[in-house]
Amino acid sequence: MPLWSGHISFGLVSVPVSLVTATAPGTTPLHLVHTAGDCFGRIRYRKICELDGQAVTEHEIGRGYELPSGTIVPLSDDELDHLPLATARTIELVGVLPASRIDPRQIGAASYFLAAGSAPAGAKPYVLLVQALSRRLQVAVVKFSSRGDRERLGMLRPYGDVLVLNALRWGDEIRSPAGLPAPQADLGEDEIAAALDLIDARSVDSLDDIPDLVDHYAQALARLIDAKVHDRSLDLEPPAARRPAPLVDLMAALQQSVDDARASRGE
DSSP, rough: OOOOOEEEEEEEEEEEEEEEEEEOOOSOOOOOOOGGOOOOOHHHOBBOTTTTTOOOOGGGOOHHEEEESEEEOOOHEEEEHOSOOOOOEEEEEEEEEGGSOOOOOGGGEEEEEEEEOOOGGGGGHHHHHHHHHHHHTOEEEEEETTTTTTOEEEEEEETEEEEEEEEEGGGSSOOOOOSSOOOOOOOOOOHHHHHHHHHHHHHHSSSGOOOSSSSSSHHHHHHHHHHHHHTOOOOOOOOOOOOOOOOHHHHHHHHHHHHHHHTTTTO
């Protein structure tokens, strides 16, 4: 089910699209439960009106803006959905640049697929935009708004034959590192070269090439739940944490790390 439908404004070209979530919860969900007396009933949160103290249902909840005086200005969903925004039904392409030029701090957690519109005429401009961005190895900066939400920034990039939209934070939402202590150290060229060797030895073409990129927490949690369901004992002792040896010789540590990384890859 699409979260939103509209189009991408690419100059005078209109690209019909639908917004579909691109991520899913990855860990085993846990609930809050009442532990007193081995009750284990689910803990539920109720939404309470602060004026009359009454619990309210979802259809009784709306949105409003609080004035400095404390007065609430109610805003209906219909009013928010029909704000006079160019981006209410349009993802507006405002710039194109290499992905490396975007501050990583601005990239938010929200990620979406932009599916091509169902009309046959919408396929050609969609494919055109995907191929144009792919050939230039660039991403598009866009502005968008959905479901009465605030206007947001986004990064539009090709992923295979489809488009992916990542939410971006506005510049005023990013903190400056000013004030953080800047470490100082004298490095030799041989140490820098060894660090570069280690980076090269750890380089991969994609996340799929990293051998141990699994969620060990989810695996351990699943084993624990299975053991409790079947009334089996389970060794709950965590594995010994790998502690780095005291750094005595930086060059020796770097070289050993390079050798270990290469050996793990069969080199």
